Amino acid sequence: MNTTRRLAATLSTLAIAASCPALGTSGPALASPISGANVARQPAVTTATPGPGWTVITMGPTAKPAAAQQMVLVSPTGKQQVVARVSSRAAVVDVSNDGRRVLYVDVVNQKTVYRVFDLRTRRASVVGGPASDAAHVRFTQPSGTALLVRTMDQGVPNTGWIKRTTLTGTVKATYARTANANYMSPSPDGLFLVSQNSRAQLQVNGNGGAFVRTLANPAGYRMCSAQHWTSTRQFTAVCMSSRAPYSAQVFRYDLRGGKPVLLTGKLPIKGVAHELGYQDLWGTPKGQVVARVSGCGTPALARVNGTRLSSLPVGGQGSGALAVTGTRIPYWTGDGCEGGMRDLRSHDLATGRSTVLAGGTVNRGQQVRSAVALDRMR
Numbered sequence: 001m002n003t004t005r006r007l008a009a010t011l012s013t014l015a016i017a018a019s020c021p022a023l024g025t026s027g028p029a030l031a032s033p034i035s036g037a038n039v040a041r042q043p044a045v046t047t048a049t050p051g052p053g054w055t056v057i058t059m060g061p062t063a064k065p066a067a068a069q070q071m072v073l074v075s076p077t078g079k080q081q082v083v084a085r086v087s088s089r090a091a092v093v094d095v096s097n098d099g100r101r102v103l104y105v106d107v108v109n110q111k112t113v114y115r116v117f118d119l120r121t122r123r124a125s126v127v128g129g130p131a132s133d134a135a136h137v138r139f140t141q142p143s144g145t146a147l148l149v150r151t152m153d154q155g156v157p158n159t160g161w162i163k164r165t166t167l168t169g170t171v172k173a174t175y176a177r178t179a180n181a182n183y184m185s186p187s188p189d190g191l192f193l194v195s196q197n198s199r200a201q202l203q204v205n206g207n208g209g210a211f212v213r214t215l216a217n218p219a220g221y222r223m224c225s226a227q228h229w230t231s232t233r234q235f236t237a238v239c240m241s242s243r244a245p246y247s248a249q250v251f252r253y254d255l256r257g258g259k260p261v262l263l264t265g266k267l268p269i270k271g272v273a274h275e276l277g278y279q280d281l282w283g284t285p286k287g288q289v290v291a292r293v294s295g296c297g298t299p300a301l302a303r304v305n306g307t308r309l310s311s312l313p314v315g316g317q318g319s320g321a322l323a324v325t326g327t328r329i330p331y332w333t334g335d336g337c338e339g340g341m342r343d344l345r346s347h348d349l350a351t352g353r354s355t356v357l358a359g360g361t362v363n364r365g366q367q368v369r370s371a372v373a374l375d376r377m378r
Helices: 003-019 129-133
Strands: 055-061 069-074 080-086 091-095 101-108 111-118 123-126 134-140 146-152 160-166 171-178 180-186 192-196 202-206 211-215 221-229 234-241 248-254 278-284 287-292 300-305 308-311 319-321 328-334 341-348 353-358 366-373
Touching (some): 091 134, 129 146, 134 180, 146 180, 180 221, 192 221, 202 221, 221 248, 234 278
Parallel strands (some): 248 278
Antiparallel strands (some): 055 069, 055 366, 069 080, 091 101, 101 111, 111 123, 134 146, 146 160, 180 192, 221 234, 278 287, 319 328, 328 341, 341 353
8 A cells, every 4th residue: 555545545434443443232231330359449439420520431451342331431540339220331432522422332133323311311322314324423512412414325335415403303403515514513503513525634614514714735735634623713723745755744724714834844754654644733832742653553642842753651552542531641552553531531631651550450350341531632
């Protein structure tokens, strides 16, 4: 595979891996405590609504992959609260911006089913309508009271339509046709949607579905996709160069227009992460953190020191970052490129230390199988 195809395939894999966890087999039941030697050492969470830096996970017995899992809230410091019992193959997909609702996917009678779990009422409801035959579903609106649903366009490969629905499945808006549903990103206030159009350009639509504008790709770049929001009107995006040597670079975009700003132009490419470039960049109280495109399927993170990079023990082979929040980076670890998740950890940029939050040595005999951070990497 040549470099440009390898880079395109890698970026597509990264997006799919971030948005499509493993599927499950049955519906939720009542919550029950996690079994494990060290559970008693974890104080109960005193609030049912998580905030920035919190993570929602599913976790089940390592030796019994077919056994039911627990859905667990994990605080930035590792405090745990079990909120529900779910099937052995259920996987969390998204968390609403206000931390109240969790979207997770399951399979019932060989059919994909999306459910919304309310952390306040402790009740789960099945999402109907277009979501019952969707390729991709996620929350829009800060309260999680609406969903973005992408349905496949039969007969046209890799294309489809994005619709906004209520939690019961009623269609409220239909957006323009999209080329890749893995690249749809609603603004934090829910007023706008950025997606990738059929020309691999960034397209902006209003909450009601109306077309707002197309954000042109930077000169010399193609196939841009939104990454994470830095405000309600600005976001980062990764774009692939259109000429050899092919690489990916990170830009800052503004919904109100103007030229995109290159953020990773001074960072080295040759010899870094298979020379594929970068996927995202964050500003933190301890300096900038960059995500390097990795051939392993998840971005490898590094601290930026001028024009130099210092690798972090996050991402790349056998692990993946979930968010970058202040000085903390919650991330999962697993078994190599093709292995699943094993435990949830947090890396502190201030101390340089990593701590196990769930699974592993904290919940012995338990394996983290899916995880989504409240302020997830979009």
